[in-house]
Amino acid sequence: MLDIQNISFSYTENPVIKNVSFTINKGENIAIIGESGCGKSTLLKLIYGLYNLDDGKIFYNEKPILGPKYNLIPGMPYMKYLAQDFDLSPYETVAENVGKFLSNGFANMKKLRVQELLEMVEMEQFSNVKAKFLSGGQQQRVALVRVLALEPEVILLDEPFSQIDAFRKNALRRNLFKYLRQKGITCIIATHDSTDALSFADEAIVMRNGEVLTKGNPTKIYEDPETKYVASLFGEVNEVPTHVLVPYEDQTHKTLVYPHQFKMVPESNLPVKIRRTYFRGNHFLIETVYKRQLIFFESEIDLPLEQEIFLGLNYL
Numbered sequence: 001m002l003d004i005q006n007i008s009f010s011y012t013e014n015p016v017i018k019n020v021s022f023t024i025n026k027g028e029n030i031a032i033i034g035e036s037g038c039g040k041s042t043l044l045k046l047i048y049g050l051y052n053l054d055d056g057k058i059f060y061n062e063k064p065i066l067g068p069k070y071n072l073i074p075g076m077p078y079m080k081y082l083a084q085d086f087d088l089s090p091y092e093t094v095a096e097n098v099g100k101f102l103s104n105g106f107a108n109m110k111k112l113r114v115q116e117l118l119e120m121v122e123m124e125q126f127s128n129v130k131a132k133f134l135s136g137g138q139q140q141r142v143a144l145v146r147v148l149a150l151e152p153e154v155i156l157l158d159e160p161f162s163q164i165d166a167f168r169k170n171a172l173r174r175n176l177f178k179y180l181r182q183k184g185i186t187c188i189i190a191t192h193d194s195t196d197a198l199s200f201a202d203e204a205i206v207m208r209n210g211e212v213l214t215k216g217n218p219t220k221i222y223e224d225p226e227t228k229y230v231a232s233l234f235g236e237v238n239e240v241p242t243h244v245l246v247p248y249e250d251q252t253h254k255t256l257v258y259p260h261q262f263k264m265v266p267e268s269n270l271p272v273k274i275r276r277t278y279f280r281g282n283h284f285l286i287e288t289v290y291k292r293q294l295i296f297f298e299s300e301i302d303l304p305l306e307q308e309i310f311l312g313l314n315y316l
Contacts, residue, residue, distance in 0.1 A: 001025055002047070002154065002186065007056030009046055016042050018210040019056070024203075026153075027184040029177060031191055031218065032199035039210040040190035041084070044156045047188065051075045060154070080147035081156040086139050088146075090132035094123060097131055098146045117145035120175050122168070136163040141172070148179070152174040155180070157189040161196070173200060194234040198222060206230050216255050231256045236285070236296045238262075244269040245313055257313070259285060262297035265312035270295075274307045 002024040009017040017039050024030050032040045045051055047058060052067035059065065060076070069076040076083065088097050097174045099114045118124040121141035131139060140163045150313060160176075161169050177200040180187050189196055197204040199217045204218040214226055225231035228239050235258070242248040242255045272288035272295050284302050288311075297311055 001061060002188075003059040004047070005057045005059070007046060007058060008052060008054045009042060010054055016210050017046065020210075020212050021056075022205060022212065022215055024186060024188065027181070028202045028205070029180060029187045029189070029200055031189050031197035031204045032207060033191060033194065033197055033204055034207035035229075035233075036192075038207040038236040040207060041158050042210075043207070044081060044158055044190055047154075048074075048079055048156055049076050050081075052154055066316065068181055076154075076252055078152060079154040079156060080150070080152040081315070082143055082147045082158060082160055084162070086143035088131040088139055088143055091130055093128050093130055094118065094142050097142055098149055100146065100149075102149055113149065117148060118142075120179060121145050121172060124216070137165055137168075143293070144176070148185075151183055152185065154186045154188070154228075156193075157187065159191060160189065161191075163192065194222075198234070206233065228256055230281050234258075238295050238297075240290075240295065259296040259298045261314055262295075262311045263314035264297075264299070265310050268310040268312045270311045272309060272311055274303050274305055274309065276305070277302050 004020060004022050006019050006021050007017060008015055008019055014286070020043065029217055032043065034040055047052060047065065049065050049067050049071065052069045057064060060078070065076055089100070092100070095114050095118070099110050102110045102113060104110065115124060118127060121144060123138065123141050126134065126138065131142065133140065140160065144160055161173065164172060173196070191197065201218050202219055204214060205215045206213045206221065208229060213230060214221060221230065222234050228237060231237040236261065238257045238259070239254050240257055241251070242253040243251055245255060270290060272290045274286060276287040276290050278287070279284040279302070283298045283300055286297050286299050286303055288297070303309070
């Protein structure tokens with residue numbers, strides 16, 4: 001088990017991580033989500049032991065994780081950390097990069113292991129290509145399986161799919177998280193992509209300004225967000241006066257509503273005018289205005305601009 005106890009850290013005077021605490025069980029996949037600069041990447045580096053803590057403690061299986069002040073070579077041997085800069089050797093081939101830390105004592109086994117990993121990320125045909133000739137997305141795929149080569153107990157991934165093409169990303173994610181579960185590898189992924197949290201994570205940790213706002217089941221966080229900030233991490237969200245949706249005495253109370261939770265109705269207390277439409281493949285995202293406030297909802301068909309319509313909740 002990974003146990004983070006009230007840790008704090010600062011690069012200068014201003015704290016970047018503030019009294020963060022949580023635990024992660026073996027084999028769990030945890031997604032850390034939050035806006036840029038909220039401390040996600042720094043938290044991963046602290047867990048790996050790249051920095052010295054200002055306060056607090058980190059334990060793995062009841063053994064302390066210590067920073068460079070206590071270790072000649074920073075980082076824990078049973079962990080692997082994938083940074084956003086990939087850290088590949090540009091003049092070595094893809095196969096050499098992936099097998100860099102594998103033993104040469106059993107050459108055939110090493111070759112098979114490298115091939116297995118490259119097949120996972122569909123890079124086997126680039127085995128003999130030097131890393132410097134790869135695209136950013138290809139380098140990221142190679143870096144991803146390199147940290148898996150020795151099957152670490154814990155893997156820390158910092159935006160691991162950020163440069164990978166959308167059409168390849170979904171299959172890669174399925175392959176990766178299936179592999180991690182089969183091997184019982186604990187995974188912590190810092191990500192901007194809500195799909196990583198909703199589709200694959202056992203739990204999500206929401207961060208803002210170096211603090212943990214909430215931790216729990218991604219589905220529950222999505223369906224019942226505590227704040228507009230939390231909801232906005234999963235896409236567009238509307239903050240609507242509650243009394244225009246349902247009878248409510250407090251005129252200042254507001255309700256968070258995702259675009260797909262709205263529907264057009266014959267009449268309601270929420271009249272809006274259509275300003276723009278955005279084609280999203282299987283639906284249109286409709287931008288409307290209500291008393292100078294933007295309201296978004298989803299429609300199966302495109303709608304005329306400047307048309308006035310009424311919106312209601314589709315689950316009432």
